[in-house]
Each structure stands twice: as structure tokens, then as C-alpha cells.
Amino acid sequence: MFIESRKLEMLHKIPVVKTEKYWKGLEEGKVYKAVCKNCGEEYYPPRAECLCGGEVEWAEVEGEGVVEAFTTVHTIPAGFEWHKKPYTITIARFGNVRVMGWAENVKVGDRIRIKTDKDETGVWKVYFEVV
Amino acid sequence: MRVGVVGVSCSKFGRRDDVTIQELAYEAVKEALDDAGITQDDVDLSVVGSVNTRGYELMPAVPVNEYCGFAGKGPLRVEAACATGAAAVYTAYTSIASKMADVAIAIGVEKMTEVDTATSLAIGGRAGSYLWEFHQYGTTFPGYYAMHASAHMAKFGTTEKQMAMVAVKAHRNAAKNPKAHFQKEITLEDALNSRVITYPLKLYDCSPISDGSAAAILASEEKIKELGIDDVVWIESVGYASDTANMTRRESFVGLKATVLAAEMAYRRAGIDDPVKQVDIATVHDCFTIAEIMAYEDLEFCRKGEGGKFAESGETDLGGKIPVNTFGGLKAKGHPLAATGVAMVYEIVKQLRGDAGELQVELKNYRGLLHNVGGTGHFAYVMVFRR
Numbered sequence: 001m002f003i004e005s006r007k008l009e010m011l012h013k014i015p016v017v018k019t020e021k022y023w024k025g026l027e028e029g030k031v032y033k034a035v036c037k038n039c040g041e042e043y044y045p046p047r048a049e050c051l052c053g054g055e056v057e058w059a060e061v062e063g064e065g066v067v068e069a070f071t072t073v074h075t076i077p078a079g080f081e082w083h084k085k086p087y088t089i090t091i092a093r094f095g096n097v098r099v100m101g102w103a104e105n106v107k108v109g110d111r112i113r114i115k116t117d118k119d120e121t122g123v124w125k126v127y128f129e130v131v
Numbered sequence: 132m133r134v135g136v137v138g139v140s141c142s143k144f145g146r147r148d149d150v151t152i153q154e155l156a157y158e159a160v161k162e163a164l165d166d167a168g169i170t171q172d173d174v175d176l177s178v179v180g181s182v183n184t185r186g187y188e189l190m191p192a193v194p195v196n197e198y199c200g201f202a203g204k205g206p207l208r209v210e211a212a213c214a215t216g217a218a219a220v221y222t223a224y225t226s227i228a229s230k231m232a233d234v235a236i237a238i239g240v241e242k243m244t245e246v247d248t249a250t251s252l253a254i255g256g257r258a259g260s261y262l263w264e265f266h267q268y269g270t271t272f273p274g275y276y277a278m279h280a281s282a283h284m285a286k287f288g289t290t291e292k293q294m295a296m297v298a299v300k301a302h303r304n305a306a307k308n309p310k311a312h313f314q315k316e317i318t319l320e321d322a323l324n325s326r327v328i329t330y331p332l333k334l335y336d337c338s339p340i341s342d343g344s345a346a347a348i349l350a351s352e353e354k355i356k357e358l359g360i361d362d363v364v365w366i367e368s369v370g371y372a373s374d375t376a377n378m379t380r381r382e383s384f385v386g387l388k389a390t391v392l393a394a395e396m397a398y399r400r401a402g403i404d405d406p407v408k409q410v411d412i413a414t415v416h417d418c419f420t421i422a423e424i425m426a427y428e429d430l431e432f433c434r435k436g437e438g439g440k441f442a443e444s445g446e447t448d449l450g451g452k453i454p455v456n457t458f459g460g461l462k463a464k465g466h467p468l469a470a471t472g473v474a475m476v477y478e479i480v481k482q483l484r485g486d487a488g489e490l491q492v493e494l495k496n497y498r499g500l501l502h503n504v505g506g507t508g509h510f511a512y513v514m515v516f517r518r
Contacts, residue, residue, distance in 0.1 A: 002148075005187040014262060044379055045263040069384040071277035072330040073269060077252035080269040086330075089268045091278060091379060098379040100268055108285035125267040 101126035138167025144465035153198035180219030214505030216472020217512035239473035282384035295322035305459025312465030341465030370397030387508030
């Protein structure tokens with residue numbers, strides 16, 4: 001015998017005040033990393049504070065990257081049902097940072113270019129294109 | 132101050148539609164108390180390990196604690212993703228080593244099957260850094276390990292067949308373990324022909340979604356003497372480490388740095404420089420077949436890059452140089468997150484006592500190794516047990 005629980009739905013409002021530059025950048029086709037003016041540490045995902053205490057500045061992730069890992073998701077999680085077919089999550093290295101994005105037909109070692117786009121749910125994100 | 136394990140237990144793993152989380156926990160607690168020959172009155176502290184992000188009981192420690200008869204004795208709730216079990220054992224261990232308790236029980240309990248699979252995947256996919264991973268890219272937990280598999284295959288030539296061999300071994304062992312979720316053998320073809328979950332991982336590369344509980348009772352050497360317990364498995368050493376939440380902040384995808392660091396710490400403290408020779412039985416965190424292959428390398432059973440070949444060699448089978456996951460692994464026994472690490476203690480203690488029946492390994496060093504990973508190498512614990 002089972003008892004059905006009361007339904008609980010959670011929708012969070014996530015503050016992105018400190019990384020607003022990044023989120024706005026995606027809408028302009030730009031992908032930003034954070035670089036510390038003091039120690040030179042580069043952060044992706046970007047953050048507004050360096051652990052050394054130095055001030056960070058925003059710099060674009062540009063040029064060609066190299067695919068280091070990927071997976072094509074066939075068993076799709078709740079929240080992505082709208083994507084009716086498998087999607088490929090890729091991690092690529094661009095100099096001192098690694099970036100996650102969606103790509104098609106990639107393999108490890110491929111050279112790729114970075115771009116941004118909006119998915120069907122209106123979420124802006126990183127996409128890679130094989131060079 | 133030496134700390135010993137005086138009682139262990141493990142519930143049947145699998146789909147447990149017959150029990151709530153607290154009832155499931157009590158199954159293990161009762162059995163562990165019987166195993167130690169003590170009662171709740173002898174226990175100073177209960178540590179409740181439970182991730183329980185799939186459960187309706189959002190703060191499970193208190194209901195579990197009450198149901199198990201420990202109201203007034205704690206509880207401490209511990210969470211370290213899939214390494215919650217080892218983290219609970221570590222917490223019990225340190226509370227005794229620091230003389231804050233004489234006897235402590237580590238309970239690991241998880242109910243994972245009360246929600247549907249798509250919801251379960253969406254929860255596991257949040258085991259990283261939500262806003263930068265799941266929110267945008269729909270990461271899943273198998274997906275994180277699949278990315279490691281893609282990197283390992285590209286760099287070292289590791290094959291889908293080698294991964295399948297890990298699954299075949301797991302199922303062969305689990306078939307003889309009455310506590311296992313899957314008690315049936317599979318063939319290499321079954322594994323290789325199973326459907327793709329997240330390329331390159333297929334169904335049989337993945338541990339199932341299971342319910343389960345386990346408990347381990349730890350006590351100080353002094354208290355063990357006082358209680359008149361003479362068959363004790365001692366915790367010889369413990370190592371712990373962690374790594375970045377964001378996958379993009381990692382240096383490499385062909386291994387888990389947290390495992391390497393935790394193993395270094397545990398080996399140094401136990402004086403181990405050649406685990407294959409100095410350990411009789413190892414339990415490694417094989418939530419996915421690629422995880423076991425990387426564990427062989429990161430735990431120094433073989434050189435980096437040779438994990439696939441080591442899986443092929445048969446040296447990790449029963450009767451091999453270093454039998455690994457003779458209980459069927461997370462892969463086939465099941466992986467109820469918080470129960471897993473505590474259940475590893477149960478399996479090691481059973482082996483070191485010589486009580487593992489058909490799955491018994493040969494004891495030369497009377498030493499067992501535990502390796503429990505949380506998330507995708509977000510947490511790692513390595514522990515050495517000795518009888």
C-alpha cells in the first residue's frame with residue numbers, strides 16, 4: 001500500500017548580480033572569463049572575486065579550443081524533455097580555461113569555435129562548432 | 132587511540148517498496164547492534180548519513196534517529212553525495228578518536244526509488260555546480276562519468292569491451308551476494324549490446340537506482356576491552372580529499388584527483404607502498420564501469436592508462452592478485468548513495484572475519500581497502516581496515 005505525498009514545487013530566483021556581465025554577454029554572442037589583475041588567475045566559470053584578494057577583470061574567451069571530453073545524453077533528465085533528441089555536452093580547453101557547451105558530431109581532440117545562442121526555453125548558453 | 136569496528140550490517144539492496152526510510156534504517160541498525168552484542172544504551176552518538184534529495188523526508192536524520200531508538204544520542208547528519216557513507220564512518224571515527232564518544236554508530240540510508248527516473252536524473256545532474264552545468268546543459272550523473280570515459284578512451288585506447296568486462300565481473304559476484312539488487316550473471320554480449328544511456332556509457336555500464344541501508348558500530352580500544360569484544364577489525368588509516376564542483380575547473384578527465392590525494396594520505400598513514408601486495412580485498416567506487424577502471428589507476432593498482440588492461444587481466448577477480456568488489460560492486464549490488472560507503476565497511480569486515488562464504492578471498496595481510504567517491508570525484512575517502 002502507498003500514500004501519495006503532497007506535491008512540492010520549487011522555482012528558485014538565482015541572483016546573478018556579480019556575474020551579470022557574463023549573462024548579458026551571452027546575449028551579445030560573447031563568452032567572458034574572469035582574469036585577476038593581481039595574480040593572473042583565470043576563472044571559468046567567471047567569478048567577481050579572486051581568491052588572492054585581487055581585482056578581476058572580464059575578458060572574452062576567443063579563438064579555437066580543443067575538445068577534451070564529451071558525452072551524448074540519450075536518457076534525458078526532467079527539465080530537458082523539450083529537447084526531443086539526444087544532445088552532446090562537451091568540455092573544451094581555450095588556453096588557461098575550460099568551457100562547457102553543447103556541440104554536434106564532436107570527438108576528443110577536435111578543434112572547435114565558441115558561439116552563443118538561445119535554446120527553445122529561452123536560456124542563453126555556449127555552443128561549439130567544429131572547425 | 133585505536134578505533135575498532137565491532138558491529139556491521141547491511142539491508143537487502145534493491146527496490147524496497149516495503150519500507151519507509153526510517154524502517155529501512157532500522158533493519159540495518161538492529162542487525163549491527165546484534166552483531167556487536169550491544170544495545171542502543173551502549174551507543175553514545177549516532178551519525179545519520181543520508182543524501183535523500185529524492186526523498187519526501189527532507190530532514191531525515193531525526194525521524195531515522197527516533198525510529199532506531201537513538202533519540203537523545205545525537206544525531207549528526209552527514210552528506211557528501213555518493214561518499215556520504217564513508218563520511219559518516221569518518222565522522223564516527225573522529226568522534227571516538229577525539230574522545231567525544233566511546234561508541235558511535237554510522238548509519239547510511241537512502242530511498243531512491245520513490246521518484247521517477249527522469250526526476251532522479253535531474254537531481255543527480257545537479258551534483259556539481261547547478262547554474263553553470265545542469266541549468267544550461269542538462270548534465271546527468273551518468274553523463275559526468277561518460278565525459279571521463281570519452282577522455283580515457285581517447286587518451287589511452289580504453290575500450291567499451293574493457294568497460295563491459297568490469298560489469299560482467301560485478302554481476303558474477305553479485306549473483307552470489309544475497310544482499311545484491313541484481314543477483315544474475317550477464318554475458319559480455321549482454322553488456323555490449325545494451326542500450327546507450329549517455330554515450331559512451333550503456334545500460335550495463337551504470338549502477339542501478341536502488342534503496343538500501345547499512346550500519347557500522349565503532350568503539351574505542353578501551354571500550355572494546357570493557358565490553359569484552361575480542362573479534363575486532365581496526366581502522367588502520369583514513370584519507371580524505373575533494374576537488375572542484377565545476378567540471379571545467381578540473382585539470383584532467385582521465386582520473387579523479389580526489390582519489391589520488393585521499394589514497395596518498397591513507398597509504399602513508401598505513402605504511403602501504405604496494406597496495407596489490409599489501410591488501411587482500413578492495414572495495415572501489417564503481418558507480419560506472421569507467422569509475423572502476425580509473426580507480427585501479429588512481430589507487431595505484433596499476434599505472435595510469437593501464438586500467439582497461441588491468442580489468443582484462445582478471446587480477447581483480449576472486450582468486451586474482453587483488454580481488455576488487457567481490458560483493459558485486461555498486462554496479463550490480465546497487466548504489467543507495469549514503470548506504471554504499473557503510474555497506475563497503477560491512478563487506479570488508481565480513482571478508483576480514485572470514486565470513487564471506489562463496490565470495491571469501493584468501494587472507495594474507497588481513498587488510499581491506501575502502502574507496503568511496505562522492506559526486507564525480509567531488510569527495511573521496513580511502514580507508515584501510517585490519518584485523
